[in-house]
Amino acid sequence: MEITADLLYKQKLIRGFLHLADGQEAIPTGIEAAITFQDSIIQSYRDHSTFIGRGGTVREIMAELLGRVDGAAKGLGGSMHLYKKENNFYGGHGIVGTHVPLGAGIGLAHKYRKDGHVAFALYGEGAANQGQVHEAYNLAALWDIPVVFTIENNQFGMGTSARRASKNTEFYTRGDYIPGVWVDGMDALAVKSASAFAKQHALERGPIILEMDTYRYHGHSISDPGSTYRTRDEIRGIRRARDPIEHVRALLLEHGLAKPEELKQIENDVKKHVAEETEEAKRSSPPPLCYLWKYVYKKGWGAKLRPVELSRGYIQLPP
Numbered sequence: 001m002e003i004t005a006d007l008l009y010k011q012k013l014i015r016g017f018l019h020l021a022d023g024q025e026a027i028p029t030g031i032e033a034a035i036t037f038q039d040s041i042i043q044s045y046r047d048h049s050t051f052i053g054r055g056g057t058v059r060e061i062m063a064e065l066l067g068r069v070d071g072a073a074k075g076l077g078g079s080m081h082l083y084k085k086e087n088n089f090y091g092g093h094g095i096v097g098t099h100v101p102l103g104a105g106i107g108l109a110h111k112y113r114k115d116g117h118v119a120f121a122l123y124g125e126g127a128a129n130q131g132q133v134h135e136a137y138n139l140a141a142l143w144d145i146p147v148v149f150t151i152e153n154n155q156f157g158m159g160t161s162a163r164r165a166s167k168n169t170e171f172y173t174r175g176d177y178i179p180g181v182w183v184d185g186m187d188a189l190a191v192k193s194a195s196a197f198a199k200q201h202a203l204e205r206g207p208i209i210l211e212m213d214t215y216r217y218h219g220h221s222i223s224d225p226g227s228t229y230r231t232r233d234e235i236r237g238i239r240r241a242r243d244p245i246e247h248v249r250a251l252l253l254e255h256g257l258a259k260p261e262e263l264k265q266i267e268n269d270v271k272k273h274v275a276e277e278t279e280e281a282k283r284s285s286p287p288p289l290c291y292l293w294k295y296v297y298k299k300g301w302g303a304k305l306r307p308v309e310l311s312r313g314y315i316q317l318p319p
């Protein structure tokens with residue numbers, strides 16, 4: 001899916017921002033294996049795989065990237081703004097770090113309702129340096145909020161390596177009064193165990209930090225070739241030694257749980273599925289102009305249109 005999105009962007013069919021997460025697949029996969037859709041997730045802009053994990057479809061993602069009405073946010077949000085409210089996925093946020101306090105707030109809602117569920121707030125190691133992250137830590141610890149602060153440490157914030165931006169790069173230790181665990185974020189099973197442990201801890205004792213050690217293969221966004229601040233050898237080396245999908249493939253084969261031809265079949269099915277869903281997404285239409293108003297202002301807030309827009313018929317008011 002990510003590779004197809006890259007191609008569509010290069011063909012200028014996708015405009016605006018596009019941040020791909022290939023290399024980081026073990027994280028949403030492992031977390032989802034440990035929690036349920038009654039638990040909540042909130043994340044930054046690198047959100048495609050998480051959306052799939054929360055029950056979203058490739059078609060909803062592709063349509064959103066193409067700015068079509070069948071997209072996850074009705075074609076109004078783009079890559080950074082995928083949501084799945086019915087399965088407690090609260091986005092998809094573009095401003096670095098801002099969603100971390102929101103994650104603590106969602107955790108507080110779980111506690112307030114006594115529903116026995118937790119919130120996972122996923123953010124990068126770059127975002128981990130933000131002041132508001134530490135404000136969220138403070139209140140979460142003070143109020144024993146069931147929130148799992150989950151750092152996706154993919155080693156770079158745009159083109160800056162973690163060690164050039166952070167005095168302490170052991171991010172799991174940076175919660176002071178909040179305990180933290182370092183996790184191999186390239187190993188879906190390690191992510192699953194750590195997430196199950198963190199959920200239990202959060203419910204019984206309040207917040208916890210998980211630092212997921214991972215790597216992104218693509219550049220920061222599609223406009224970054226991703227090779228000026230690291231070497232191609234480094235990327236190739238990580239792929240060879242730690243690729244999260246190859247790791248699962250090796251485990252399945254080693255333990256006799258699947259045959260090579262079965263895995264090949266799955267791979268072919270996935271490629272076919274992505275191609276079909278992408279074609280469906282392309283057939284979807286752009287959102288109507290009236291959506292500019294319908295999904296921007298809450299009903300009854302009295303948004304006013306200038307008479308010229310109404311008289312020229314540019315915009316129809318929603319019913």
Ligand SMILES: Cc1ncc(C[n+]2csc(CCOP(=O)(O)OP(=O)(O)O)c2C)c(N)n1
Pocket residue numbers: 044046094095096097123124125126127128152154156157158220
């Ligand atoms: C408040 C704010 N500052 C700067 C930016 C520009 N910006 C977008 S992504 C990014 C890097 C964030 O890195 P990290 O948190 O490690 O996440 P990653 O991209 O590695 O997943 C920056 C500085 C922004 N979107 N918001």
